[in-house]
Amino acid sequence: MAHQTGTPRRAPLSRARVLSAAVALADDAGIDSLSMRKLSQDLGVVPMALYKHVANKEELLDGMVDVIVGEIGPPDPGVDWKAAVRQRILSARRALLRHPWASRVLETRTTPTPAVLDYQDSMIGMFRDGGFSVDLTHHVMHALGSRMFGFTQELFEAPSMEPHVQAAALRQMSARYPHIVAIALRTDHDEGSVVGLGCDDQFEFEFALDLLLDGFDRLRLRGWSSTADLSDA
Amino acid sequence: MAHQTGTPRRAPLSRARVLSAAVALADDAGIDSLSMRKLSQDLGVVPMALYKHVANKEELLDGMVDVIVGEIGPPDPGVDWKAAVRQRILSARRALLRHPWASRVLETRTTPTPAVLDYQDSMIGMFRDGGFSVDLTHHVMHALGSRMFGFTQELFEAPSMEPHVQAAALRQMSARYPHIVAIALRTDHDEGSVVGLGCDDQFEFEFALDLLLDGFDRLRLRGWSSTADLSDA
DNA sequence: ACCTCAGGTGTACGGCGTACACCTGAGGTC
DNA sequence: GACCTCAGGTGTACGCCGTACACCTGAGGT
Numbered sequence: 001m002a003h004q005t006g007t008p009r010r011a012p013l014s015r016a017r018v019l020s021a022a023v024a025l026a027d028d029a030g031i032d033s034l035s036m037r038k039l040s041q042d043l044g045v046v047p048m049a050l051y052k053h054v055a056n057k058e059e060l061l062d063g064m065v066d067v068i069v070g071e072i073g074p075p076d077p078g079v080d081w082k083a084a085v086r087q088r089i090l091s092a093r094r095a096l097l098r099h100p101w102a103s104r105v106l107e108t109r110t111t112p113t114p115a116v117l118d119y120q121d122s123m124i125g126m127f128r129d130g131g132f133s134v135d136l137t138h139h140v141m142h143a144l145g146s147r148m149f150g151f152t153q154e155l156f157e158a159p160s161m162e163p164h165v166q167a168a169a170l171r172q173m174s175a176r177y178p179h180i181v182a183i184a185l186r187t188d189h190d191e192g193s194v195v196g197l198g199c200d201d202q203f204e205f206e207f208a209l210d211l212l213l214d215g216f217d218r219l220r221l222r223g224w225s226s227t228a229d230l231s232d233a
Numbered sequence: 234m235a236h237q238t239g240t241p242r243r244a245p246l247s248r249a250r251v252l253s254a255a256v257a258l259a260d261d262a263g264i265d266s267l268s269m270r271k272l273s274q275d276l277g278v279v280p281m282a283l284y285k286h287v288a289n290k291e292e293l294l295d296g297m298v299d300v301i302v303g304e305i306g307p308p309d310p311g312v313d314w315k316a317a318v319r320q321r322i323l324s325a326r327r328a329l330l331r332h333p334w335a336s337r338v339l340e341t342r343t344t345p346t347p348a349v350l351d352y353q354d355s356m357i358g359m360f361r362d363g364g365f366s367v368d369l370t371h372h373v374m375h376a377l378g379s380r381m382f383g384f385t386q387e388l389f390e391a392p393s394m395e396p397h398v399q400a401a402a403l404r405q406m407s408a409r410y411p412h413i414v415a416i417a418l419r420t421d422h423d424e425g426s427v428v429g430l431g432c433d434d435q436f437e438f439e440f441a442l443d444l445l446l447d448g449f450d451r452l453r454l455r456g457w458s459s460t461a462d463l464s465d466a
Numbered sequence: 467a468c469c470t471c472a473g474g475t476g477t478a479c480g481g482c483g484t485a486c487a488c489c490t491g492a493g494g495t496c
Numbered sequence: 497g498a499c500c501t502c503a504g505g506t507g508t509a510c511g512c513c514g515t516a517c518a519c520c521t522g523a524g525g526t
Binding site: 121 | 340345349350351353354355357358361367368370371372374375376378379381382385386387388406409410411412413415416419420432436437440441444445447448449452459
């Protein structure tokens with residue numbers, strides 16, 4: 001009875017506690033602020049204590065990815081393959097968007113973690129159940145790539161500045177990069193509205209996803225095979 | 234006349250020399266071995282000397298990306314848009330494959346560099362010349378994402394082990410990940426050959442690229458627009 | 467003879483991941 | 497109760513990193 005009074009006597013660490021603290025820290029302070037030292041501080045413990053629960057920082061990151069990927073919902077049963085895959089991927093996207101660091105970390109993993117394998121296995125199963133051959137499914141999975149987890153490398157990145165500053169910047173760019181500016185302004189060659197419309201990331205994602213899924217479907221219907229593509233449009 | 238004898242009198246540094254030494258170092262020793270200190274050593278100079286030519290390490294990496302992206306060949310004139318885009322992207326792919334670190338670094342850039350903007354601008358131009366509306370081109374560029382530079386996130390990564398070790402590993406995995414193993418063995422449900430076929434990355438890349446390009450073409454022909462998709466197959 | 471100033475130097479700081487030896491205390495065994 | 501074990505937490509230290517800041521040096525201009 002005496003031993004609960006006095007010093008608060010931290011709850012003992014565990015791999016799960018370490019991982020969820022790491023996720024929380026990355027969520028709050030950004031992935032760049034996640035260091036073994038800061039994490040140990042959050043847990044009220046000395047840095048080296050973490051190494052009793054994770055082998056090293058890489059394994060910590062692996063574990064964090066597993067936590068997030070584990071949050072992806074199961075497939076909806078009873079709908080056709082395309083709707084099922086679409087919903088599942090958008091569910092993955094929601095899970096990853098809740099943790100902005102997750103996609104960046106997922107990209108850097110060299111070895112797939114169990115939750116990732118589970119996810120991939122079940123996604124393959126969805127294609128197979130939808131009538132895709134092993135061969136086609138294989139290529140289709142590659143074609144999806146990271147889009148299967150609901151994200152894609154964004155290379156455009158609107159810099160987000162005040163409207164009139166942005167207008168000035170675009171005017172200056174238009175000499176060298178006329179096409180980029182045209183797209184930023186969404187005008188057909190001549191200067192129309194001067195507001196730079198942002199991009200709706202969700203729209204772009206679904207646009208590309210549906211394009212791919214439709215392409216997959218066409219190949220499936222055509223009985224496509226990598227060894228002999230019976231090709232005609 | 235006297236001043237050329239004695240100590241060899243290093244050629245003076247320049248931004249270009251710094252960048253090309255950095256590229257060489259990353260090529261030889263891997264991007265993880267690229268530190269300001271090692272780079273300065275290669276150049277026979279003290280670490281802080283580099284900061285007279287690049288503001289900081291991020292800007293160094295920006296410059297390195299610019300060097301590689303600058304190596305991408307110009308578009309072939311006189312072919313239809315699809316062939317032109319295809320060739321250009323495959324040229325980008327060759328450039329990036331010559332420097333295995335390049336895609337990883339390109340992904341982490343937050344601000345587009347001039348060579349990247351040049352490339353994107355001219356790629357947009359190729360679509361515009363091919364009859365794509367500004368609107369459609371915009372979405373198409375997003376759909377390409379990093380594939381426009383010839384790479385995609387690979388999430389499968391064959392671990393490359395001795396054949397019989399790999400066979401054992403796959404047998405062990407097949408309980409939990411039956412679909413993945415089926416694809417690794419490229420068999421239809423029953424165990425056939427036990428050799429795990431590797432993946433032909435180039436094939437996978439072109440497969441997905443052509444799927445997208447074909448999709449783009451269909452939308453173009455259909456007069457697709459984001460505000461009103463006149464949709465039927 | 468003097469000034470300027472681009473470009474190279476030297477030192478130092480605070481951060482990082484983690485190897486390694488050590489301690490501590492709860493649980494098991496006789 | 498005396499002893500052992502060993503999982504889990506500690507403390508110290510090493511070598512690496514990026515880079516701030518004050519300084520020097522020497523060629524070119526006046």
